Amino acid sequence: MKKTFFKIFLLIIIFLGVNFFAYKTLPIEKYFPEKNIIFLEKSETEPNKKNILIGKNLRKISSKGIFLKSDLVLSVAHGVESEDDNYKVFFNEKNEDFLEAKLIFKDKKADLALLKVENNDKKVEKINFGKIGKNEKEIYFFDGTAFTRAEIEKIEENKIFVKEEFLPGSSGTIFFDKDKKIVGILSEYDLKERLGVVVLVDESIFEKLEKKQNFD
Structure with a gap:
């Protein structure tokens, strides 16, 4: 009985040790967009x-x-x-x-x-694009260093309307999903509806650049 207990205990220790080692050594991807x-x-x-x-x-x-x-x-x-x-x-x-x-x-x-x-010697972090589903209730943006939640009022075609007030000069504010993946950019603030208008953005922006589409 003691030998069986000891074997089980030893297996548990080995299992925990392997998992701890893997956690410490395997690369864990983190994003700081x-x-x-x-x-x-x-x-x-x-x-x-x-x-x-x-x-x-x-x-x-x-x-x-x-x-x-x-x-x-x-x-x-x-x-x-x-x-x-x-x-x-x-x-x-x-x-x-x-x-x-x-x-x-x-x-x-x-x-x-x-x-x-031109001549950028600053470190640029890796970015990723995310997707926002029709039933999503919130997206996020950085207010200073704070990762801030914005409630979604509605989604229409390629735009998300959020219940958040923005001051002049806020155009271009980047919006993310909860995993800090880019989903959109603030285009305008609707004073009448008191809603921020966020244009959806994804990888296709690179294709547009390559083809020089809609340049005016």
Whole structure:
């Protein structure tokens, strides 16, 4: 009886040891896409309507986005203009350091844009795309460093409407599923309905870039 008990005890120890070793040594994939989130800025001049003698005022167009690859940023089409413009990519809203970028893809209808970043020496985390089912009740976004839940009001075609308020400059906020996989990007805020409008995004964005579809 004692020998049987000892064998069982030994087998349990071996089993636990093997599982612990596997847990410690096998690679466990983790995603930190929040480190890829950026702030996009374009400075342009416009006529000073109050005093034409002053000349022109400097106006900043700002939005958000995310690095999909080390040289590729996803943002919104209404936050960019033409291929000739220069854009600044900031990793931090308060950081003065920036990377320069050029517009390479723009789809006004879907409100999506891709920018090419030159000479990026920053580490870019791996990203993945997720899927949102018709019965999903929530998606997530980063409010600062907090992974924040947003309740889904409805899903229509390629858009998700969320019960969340957003301030000007929030366009381009990236939305994720619970596993931090990208599912969409904030296109606009509907003041009347008080809903954020999120455009769905998946791997097909790379195909559009390759084919240069809808560039205008």
